[in-house]
Amino acid sequence: MIDKILNYLEENKDQHVKELCEYLSIPSISSIPAHDNDIMEAARFTHKAFEAIGLTSEIIETDGHPLVYAQSEQLPDRKTLLFYGHYDVQPVDPIELWESPPFEPRIENEIIYARGGSDDKGQLYTHIKALEAYVKLGVDVPVNVKFIIEGEEEAGGEEIYKFTESNPEKLACDAVIVSDTSLYNEETPAICYSLKGLAYMQIDVKGPGMDLHSGSFGGTVQNPGNVICEIISRLKDGSGRVQIPGFYDSVLELDDAEKASFESLNYSDEVLCKDTGASGPFGEEGFTTLERMWGRPTLDVNGLWSGYSGEGAKTIVPATAGAKVSMRLVPNQNPEQIAELFSKFVEKITPDGVEVKVSYLHGAQAVMVPRDSEMMQAGMKAMELGFGSKPVFIREGGSIPIVGTFQDCLKAPVLLLGYGLPNDNIHSPNEKFHLRNYFDGIKTTAYLLKLAGE
Amino acid sequence: MIDKILNYLEENKDQHVKELCEYLSIPSISSIPAHDNDIMEAARFTHKAFEAIGLTSEIIETDGHPLVYAQSEQLPDRKTLLFYGHYDVQPVDPIELWESPPFEPRIENEIIYARGGSDDKGQLYTHIKALEAYVKLGVDVPVNVKFIIEGEEEAGGEEIYKFTESNPEKLACDAVIVSDTSLYNEETPAICYSLKGLAYMQIDVKGPGMDLHSGSFGGTVQNPGNVICEIISRLKDGSGRVQIPGFYDSVLELDDAEKASFESLNYSDEVLCKDTGASGPFGEEGFTTLERMWGRPTLDVNGLWSGYSGEGAKTIVPATAGAKVSMRLVPNQNPEQIAELFSKFVEKITPDGVEVKVSYLHGAQAVMVPRDSEMMQAGMKAMELGFGSKPVFIREGGSIPIVGTFQDCLKAPVLLLGYGLPNDNIHSPNEKFHLRNYFDGIKTTAYLLKLAGE
Numbered sequence: 001m002i003d004k005i006l007n008y009l010e011e012n013k014d015q016h017v018k019e020l021c022e023y024l025s026i027p028s029i030s031s032i033p034a035h036d037n038d039i040m041e042a043a044r045f046t047h048k049a050f051e052a053i054g055l056t057s058e059i060i061e062t063d064g065h066p067l068v069y070a071q072s073e074q075l076p077d078r079k080t081l082l083f084y085g086h087y088d089v090q091p092v093d094p095i096e097l098w099e100s101p102p103f104e105p106r107i108e109n110e111i112i113y114a115r116g117g118s119d120d121k122g123q124l125y126t127h128i129k130a131l132e133a134y135v136k137l138g139v140d141v142p143v144n145v146k147f148i149i150e151g152e153e154e155a156g157g158e159e160i161y162k163f164t165e166s167n168p169e170k171l172a173c174d175a176v177i178v179s180d181t182s183l184y185n186e187e188t189p190a191i192c193y194s195l196k197g198l199a200y201m202q203i204d205v206k207g208p209g210m211d212l213h214s215g216s217f218g219g220t221v222q223n224p225g226n227v228i229c230e231i232i233s234r235l236k237d238g239s240g241r242v243q244i245p246g247f248y249d250s251v252l253e254l255d256d257a258e259k260a261s262f263e264s265l266n267y268s269d270e271v272l273c274k275d276t277g278a279s280g281p282f283g284e285e286g287f288t289t290l291e292r293m294w295g296r297p298t299l300d301v302n303g304l305w306s307g308y309s310g311e312g313a314k315t316i317v318p319a320t321a322g323a324k325v326s327m328r329l330v331p332n333q334n335p336e337q338i339a340e341l342f343s344k345f346v347e348k349i350t351p352d353g354v355e356v357k358v359s360y361l362h363g364a365q366a367v368m369v370p371r372d373s374e375m376m377q378a379g380m381k382a383m384e385l386g387f388g389s390k391p392v393f394i395r396e397g398g399s400i401p402i403v404g405t406f407q408d409c410l411k412a413p414v415l416l417l418g419y420g421l422p423n424d425n426i427h428s429p430n431e432k433f434h435l436r437n438y439f440d441g442i443k444t445t446a447y448l449l450k451l452a453g454e
Numbered sequence: 455m456i457d458k459i460l461n462y463l464e465e466n467k468d469q470h471v472k473e474l475c476e477y478l479s480i481p482s483i484s485s486i487p488a489h490d491n492d493i494m495e496a497a498r499f500t501h502k503a504f505e506a507i508g509l510t511s512e513i514i515e516t517d518g519h520p521l522v523y524a525q526s527e528q529l530p531d532r533k534t535l536l537f538y539g540h541y542d543v544q545p546v547d548p549i550e551l552w553e554s555p556p557f558e559p560r561i562e563n564e565i566i567y568a569r570g571g572s573d574d575k576g577q578l579y580t581h582i583k584a585l586e587a588y589v590k591l592g593v594d595v596p597v598n599v600k601f602i603i604e605g606e607e608e609a610g611g612e613e614i615y616k617f618t619e620s621n622p623e624k625l626a627c628d629a630v631i632v633s634d635t636s637l638y639n640e641e642t643p644a645i646c647y648s649l650k651g652l653a654y655m656q657i658d659v660k661g662p663g664m665d666l667h668s669g670s671f672g673g674t675v676q677n678p679g680n681v682i683c684e685i686i687s688r689l690k691d692g693s694g695r696v697q698i699p700g701f702y703d704s705v706l707e708l709d710d711a712e713k714a715s716f717e718s719l720n721y722s723d724e725v726l727c728k729d730t731g732a733s734g735p736f737g738e739e740g741f742t743t744l745e746r747m748w749g750r751p752t753l754d755v756n757g758l759w760s761g762y763s764g765e766g767a768k769t770i771v772p773a774t775a776g777a778k779v780s781m782r783l784v785p786n787q788n789p790e791q792i793a794e795l796f797s798k799f800v801e802k803i804t805p806d807g808v809e810v811k812v813s814y815l816h817g818a819q820a821v822m823v824p825r826d827s828e829m830m831q832a833g834m835k836a837m838e839l840g841f842g843s844k845p846v847f848i849r850e851g852g853s854i855p856i857v858g859t860f861q862d863c864l865k866a867p868v869l870l871l872g873y874g875l876p877n878d879n880i881h882s883p884n885e886k887f888h889l890r891n892y893f894d895g896i897k898t899t900a901y902l903l904k905l906a907g908e
Contacts, residue, residue: 156766196669200767209731215650215852218782219694219752220743221732225777226755229686236680238805240673277663277773278675282807289674298673300771301680306758308778312610313654313815315780317754319731323679324762326769328672351692353736361767398669 001139005446008133013439016129017112019049020438021105023087023121024114030065030088030155039065039151042087042121046149049125053132055147062159065151069170072131072145079452080144082173082412084402085124085180086153089116090427097429110435117433118424123179124149126419126438130445142453146173153180153402161405168409175375175452176406179441181396181418184265189383189391191376192416194294197329197366198399199339200302203231203346205321206355211307212317222353224321225306231356232323234349235299239285242299242327244345252332252368254295261393262290275422294395297338298328324361328397335363364401369413378451379415386444417444455593459900462587467893470583471566473503474892475559477541477575478568484519484542484609493519493605496541496575500603503579507586509601516613519605523624526585526599533906534598536627536866538856539578539634540607543570544881551883564889571887572878577633578603580873580892584899596907600627607634607856614856618863629829629906630860633895635850635872638719643837643845645830646870648748651783651820652853653793654756657685657800659775660809665761666771676807678775679760685810686777688803689753693739696753696781698799701792706785706822708749715847716744729876748849752782778815782851789817818855823867832905833869840898871898 009016028042029035043059043066050057050070057070065088074080092102092115100106105114116122127147134141148171150160164171184190207224208217236242254262267290269281283292292298302325307318327338339360350356370376371393383391396416403414419441425431463470482496483489497513497520504511504524511524519542528534546556546569554560559568570576581601588595602625604614618625638644661678662671690696708716721744723735737746746752756779761772781792793814804810824830825847837845850870857868873895879885 198669198769200769207732212730213852214754214756214780215652215782215850217730217747218754218780218851219737219746219750220726220735221730222736223754225758226686226690228758229683229755232680232683233687238684272674276666276671276675278661278807279809280807281674282676282805283673292673293671296673300668300672300677301683301760301775302668302768302770302772303762304679304682304758304760304772304775305763306755308757309759309776313778313780314756315652315654316756318756318758321755321758322763324767326668326672326767328669351736353732353734355733396669397672398667 002447002450004137005133005139006443008137009439009442009446016442017435020122020125021112023125024105024112024116025103027103028088028116028151029091030152030157031091039088043068043151046087049128050147053128053135060163062163064157064159067151067159067163068147068149070147072141074144078142078144080146080173081452082146082148082171082176082410083124083127084148084176084178084406086120086150087124088151088154089121090119090154094429099430102431111432112435113430113432115431117431118420119426119431120153120180122433122438123419123441126179126441127177127445129442130449133446134449141449143449146171160402164405164409171410173410173412175412176410176414177417177448178400178403178414179417179419180400181416182420182422182424183418184392184394186421187389189387189389190394190418191379191383191391192394192396192418193369193371193376194331194395195367195400195403196397197333197335198362198364199327199329199335199342200361200363201325201327201339201342202359202361203228203323203325204357204359206319207353208317208319211319214315214317217317221317222351223317224354225318227351227354228304228306228321228323230351231346231349232301232325235325240283241285242297244341246341247297247338250332250334251297251330254291258295259291262288262294265290265392293397295330297330297333300326302326329366331366331368333366335365339363364399365404367403367407367414369415373413375413375415375452378448379417382444382447382451383417385447387440419444456901456904458591459587459593460897462591463893463896463900470896471561471889474576474579475566477579478559478566478570479557481557482542482570482605483545484606484611485545493542497522497605500541503582504601507582507589514617516617518611518613521605521613521617522601522603524601526595528598532596532598534600534627535906536600536602536625536630536864537578537581538602538630538632538860540574540604541578542605542608543575544573544608548883553884556885565886566889567884567886569885571885572874573880573885574607574634576887576892577873577895580633580895581631581899583896584903587900588903595903597903600625615859618859622863625864627864627866629866630864630868631871631902632854632857632868633871633873634854635870636874636876636878637872638846638848640875641843643841643843644848644872645833645837645845646848646850646872647823647825647830648785648849649821649854649857650851651787651789652816652818653781653783653789653796654815654817655779655781655793655796656813656815657682657777657779658811660773661807662771662773665773668769668771671771675771676805677771678808679772681805681808682758682760682775682777684805685800685803686755686779689779694737695739696751698795700795701751704786704788705751708745712749713745716742716748719744719846747851749784751784751787754780756780783820785820785822787820789819793817818853819858821857821861821868823869827867829867829869829906832902833871836898836902836905837871839901841894873898
């Protein structure tokens, strides 16, 4: 039976590429209102793709961009898989760095170059094409499927959260499949079982009533530019360990198996330097780079501002200064609690003579998925068959906030089946998606539909 | 004889105000090329004002804006006074905060509101009107006078420096009079005998090759935003004392007479808070606010930048960070030497994993004028007679770099006879010049011309 499916996929490769290119031609940039019509067009394209394979689909209007929902006939006594993805894409700036127009997909050396190729149209379309094979061949799909596709992931929209919280029955399922991440590297497929959480803070320091002449008043009143530096410098010690009291209290420590598994991936300093352009690793003492990246909470300045930053010299004591600081959290750390510890500490170490305001801009709970569940085993097997080699377990330093919401509202495990590559230039010029990953992704989903139903 | 002069000045008040208003109507903004014609017009106005009182005057073309030079007949066996000023003005932004158009002088409650009123057209014009009284009345001026007026003081132009260095004979004199500063306060005229020097630095920190996703790489490589804060925080201790080794080595300490004199000015915390909008004083321990302001070297952040500073959250480890840091220096500190100590210290404390570049953007030597010279005594006396109360000796936290050049190239003492008020809004909207200060300034110069010749 699976051979028939694989044959069908082989025979329809060209058609599948052609359709994906059509999808990628729609400039559905969610954060730019001028593209609202394109957003609608991408939603309709998605909706029609579902109808074309016999699913019941609807475009759900919201206060933001529409959601597209679809489902197969829901048979009793079958497991239900919910697939999540997003049809919107990032803006294309800086446009001058693109080697071909972002919405005119170009194929070169078996790679499609287009905005949305890997993030996320290419990945989500694999599921539709896998299902198509079953439907067109009349092969029974041994699981019920549902799809919820949103159009404002890249714009930080809230609609998917509101919808999930209000419609847990509609989205009820045994597992959620999220394909919006990457393989470990070109040779190594991977399943991610943990995402970091986030507490994103802003510190605003107010000193004098206006910018002062630094000759007249320098050295006589607190300078917010100096103060913000003093505050930031006390948040971590010289080795990068966070100094906020209580910060590490609820950290879920890495177990020996995880450490050994990370170790076996041989992530070298050379690779880190190549990936980042940094001159070497730096971070909390006693941990490897992968442990810091995936398993340890971290704290970083994301932005810093005060006074004059143009050419030449402007001689002022600036009136204000500010910083954006993100903390990446690990399972069991509570973002609200961490935000509070941060705020209290910053207030405590702020010297007299300035006002400080600490704002919690947003947060996300870290995610941990059991590695020994049936669904995880099915995912591992499907990926091994689809990509032709055994996937590794990885964790992610980034956050995918909707994953936490799915876990909380649907009480279902989430399977992060990422089909992209780490260097796919998502959010950057010349985004790409390798055809091999597209085809092997389709195969992986085809296997998963079978294995999950067994 | 002086009574005749004072009578003339009293009788010609209206005319003198009218002329100043004409001068102030010319929008001679030196830093905006669109105003180049206005600069020329202001130079010509200045030139004609000199000719009208019988001086030999010339407009000296330069690579920048023109200088205006003028001199009386230079008689032997007479002292020579060189008056310095500038006919250019600051830009007017933010224009919406002006209560009347900046180049349509408005008089209200005996105050002229106009750009350039106090800085510096109003002040330099006092000298011309004082001399006019002598000339029109046929009273012998007992000193030789020279004027050098520049047109790019507000644009940081170099021409006045080049000209002074190349023409020390032409500008040769027994004293330079600079009227581009302020009284101590409305009731207290003042002569400034010391200006701070300056070493203005920029620190650039380079980390990863590009902005990195703070989820993917946060906590694994050095973050330039954190590093710049660490560096800045180590430049001063908690009380504001500079930590750069050798920084205080050559400081000319305040003597007891100066400390007592500062003390007698009763500069209170309340006044500091009112002047700055700060909540209280802050600075090097063991010194009063005026001592910090006028007599102690200081270090301040003037600007700070890294990563994202817009609305909301952008989750990046920034590739770069930077800061502008100025050090205000006191007599005997050498700006180049201090810049070198700064650079060495910053390089030493910069952690591994980033590149740091320290640039010395510009500097100025502090200035100290002997308080017991004949010319200083003449200036004190003239000011007491002109303003009707005894002036105090003050120092300035700001730098006037041309003063050091005059001292070095002309080997002549500089007398800082400031006729403005500290709250004249120079460089800000609604710049003003009090008519009382204009008239008393003219009288002061009239007395000085007499006293300096005795």
